[in-house]
Amino acid sequence: MKIVKNLRSAFVTGATGLLGNNLVRELIAHGFSVKALVRSLTKGQQQFAGLKGVELVLGDMGDVSAFSKALEGCDVVFHTAAFFRDNYKGGSHWEELKRINVDGTQRLIEQAYRAGIRCFIQTSSIAVLNGEPGMPIDETCLRDLADSDDYYRSKILADQAVLTFLALHPDMHASLVLPGWMWGPADIGPTSSGQFVNDVVLGKLPGLVPGSFSVVDARDVAKAQISAAKHGQRGERYLAAGRHMTMRELMPLLGKIAGVKTPTRDLPLPLLYILAALQELYARITGKPILLSLATVRLMLKEAGRTHFNHSKSERELKLTFRPIEQTVADTVAWYRSHDWLPKTPAKSVK
Numbered sequence: 001m002k003i004v005k006n007l008r009s010a011f012v013t014g015a016t017g018l019l020g021n022n023l024v025r026e027l028i029a030h031g032f033s034v035k036a037l038v039r040s041l042t043k044g045q046q047q048f049a050g051l052k053g054v055e056l057v058l059g060d061m062g063d064v065s066a067f068s069k070a071l072e073g074c075d076v077v078f079h080t081a082a083f084f085r086d087n088y089k090g091g092s093h094w095e096e097l098k099r100i101n102v103d104g105t106q107r108l109i110e111q112a113y114r115a116g117i118r119c120f121i122q123t124s125s126i127a128v129l130n131g132e133p134g135m136p137i138d139e140t141c142l143r144d145l146a147d148s149d150d151y152y153r154s155k156i157l158a159d160q161a162v163l164t165f166l167a168l169h170p171d172m173h174a175s176l177v178l179p180g181w182m183w184g185p186a187d188i189g190p191t192s193s194g195q196f197v198n199d200v201v202l203g204k205l206p207g208l209v210p211g212s213f214s215v216v217d218a219r220d221v222a223k224a225q226i227s228a229a230k231h232g233q234r235g236e237r238y239l240a241a242g243r244h245m246t247m248r249e250l251m252p253l254l255g256k257i258a259g260v261k262t263p264t265r266d267l268p269l270p271l272l273y274i275l276a277a278l279q280e281l282y283a284r285i286t287g288k289p290i291l292l293s294l295a296t297v298r299l300m301l302k303e304a305g306r307t308h309f310n311h312s313k314s315e316r317e318l319k320l321t322f323r324p325i326e327q328t329v330a331d332t333v334a335w336y337r338s339h340d341w342l343p344k345t346p347a348k349s350v351k
Contacts, residue, residue: 007119007229011074013037013061013108014081016047018187018194019123019179023078023222028053030226035070037061037081047188061104064111071115076229079108080123082158084151084191094150101154106161113165113172120174121225121232122162126214126241126309127152128178133305139178139237139313149299159237166235175232179221180214180241180307183328185335187218195291197332200251201258201342206275207267208247209292211300214307215250216242217328220321227318238318241309243325257326258333258342272297 010027014020015036027034028051035055038044044056059067061081071077083093083100109120130143145153162174187194193215199205224240232238245253255262267275276297279290314320336342 007032007075009033009035009074009076011035011037011057011071011077011112011117013077013079014123015056016040016043017080017189018182018184018191019218019221020080021047021186021188022184022218023080023225024048024054025051026219026222026226027078035074037067037070043188047186061100061108064104064107068111068115071112071117074112074115074117076119076121077108077112077117078121078123078225078229079105080225082123083154094154097150097154098157102157102161105158106165109162109165109172109174113169118172119229120162120172121229122159122174122176123225124159124176124178124237125152125155126178126180126239126307127155128159128237129239129309131306131308134308136308136310137306138310139239149295163235173234175228175234176237177221177225177228178237178239178241179218180216180309182216182218182221183332184218185331187332187335189289192291192296194332194336195289197254197258197329197336198341199291200254200262201260201333201336203260205251205263207263207265207271208251209267209272209297209300210247210269211304212244212246212307213250214241214243214309215245215325215328216240217323217325217331220323224314224318224320227320231318233317236317238314238320239309239311240314240320241307241311242322244307244309245325253326254329254333257329269301 010032012020012024015024016038024034024036033053035057037057037059039060041058048054057067057070083097128143129137129141131137131141159176166172166174183193221240228238251262276292276294279292283290
């Protein structure tokens with residue numbers, strides 16, 4: 001049963017991220033005042049320059065108590081911050097995943113409740129779901145912890161922390177939104193999708209990688225989250241996964257929109273593992289995030305074909321819709337070009 005009404009002020013974690021910054025903009029457009037949690041004031045000012053109605057709050061999900069005072073006066077928390085698998089630099093990161101994604105989420109909902117907030121929107125992930133390749137997956141197809149890599153496990157446990165809190169606090173409302181592979185403008189991280197766009201347009205990928213994906217516009221996920229706060233049911237999961245695509249479909253589409261030639265041959269698995277190992281070595285030396293790690297390769301192979309999602313529940317209860325993937329890709333490329341990440345004239349690419 002829905003118990004929260006008249007939401008006017010929001011607290012957004014991970015506000016400079018791909019989902020977070022688009023959510024902040026969507027909230028402002030809906031008339032909300034927003035407190036935006038940022039790890040860097042400089043980055044926050046860069047991301048939200050000229051946007052009225054946003055108050056930057058300096059803080060980190062590793063120390064929720066340090067910014068908990070700023071939660072006071074807000075009606076709803078949108079929790080988008082997370083330590084992402086796609087930022088791996090090789091090796092194991094479970095301690096950081098647990099500290100940020102699991103323990104941080106538990107402390108955040110506790111502090112939000114103490115601050116008088118009774119509405120919490122958890123950004124979950126399609127990672128918490130599982131199903132047979134080629135078969136449609138809905139919110140009931142929960143993944144077993146034993147069948148999870150470290151990132152997947154952290155998202156499952158974070159969701160469990162939210163649901164456990166709800167069980168102990170009947171006056172608290174929370175819904176969980178499960179995005180797919182998010183794309184969109186203003187991805188200054190960049191996330192794996194932004195890195196993929198840059199690598200493809202600049203001709204850095206020598207071939208097609210395996211796997212299939214559920215591609216979604218971060219702006220559509222942002223709308224789903226606001227709708228979940230207003231109309232979602234307590235303790236319910238809502239898919240916002242997007243459109244199923246294989247790499248053989250996605251890369252040519254990106255190339256066509258960006259005006260570059262893209263690879264047409266699959267990378268042999270042995271070569272794929274060699275490239276991933278070299279990228280991990282590069283990451284350890286430079287400290288920079290990479291697109292292709294060994295964990296990513298293993299994940300793509302394991303999850304191939306498991307990205308067919310049934311959105312009927314979200315369409316019915318949240319009125320969820322998705323813009324055309326062509327628009328998402330075009331807007332993403334245009335943003336990177338307008339911000340000088342990519343040349344205005346297409347670069348030469350791998351044939």
